[in-house]
Amino acid sequence: MDEDSRRTYRRIALAFMGIGLSFLFVALLGIVFQFEFFNASPVRVAFLVLGIGGLLWWTVRDRAE
Known part of the structure; x- marks a missing residue:
C-alpha cells in the first residue's frame, strides 16, 4: 500500500470513528x-x-494495519 492509499484509508477510518x-x-x-x-x-x-x-470498527482497523 502506498502512502496516498494509507492517508485515504485513515481519513475514512477517522470519519467512521467520528460518526x-x-x-x-x-x-x-x-x-x-x-x-x-x-x-x-x-x-x-x-x-x-x-x-x-x-468504535469496534475503529479498533479492528488498527489491528488490520
Whole structure:
C-alpha cells in the first residue's frame, strides 16, 4: 500500500470513528435526559448499535494495519 492509499484509508477510518462517537454520544444523552425522540426503543437501540459498531470498527482497523 502506498502512502496516498494509507492517508485515504485513515481519513475514512477517522470519519467512521467520528460518526460512531457522535451516535454513541447522542444515544447516551437521549437515555440520560429521556428525550421524547428516544422514547421509541428501536431508535435508541439503533443509535447505540451504530455508535458501538463504529468504535469496534475503529479498533479492528488498527489491528488490520
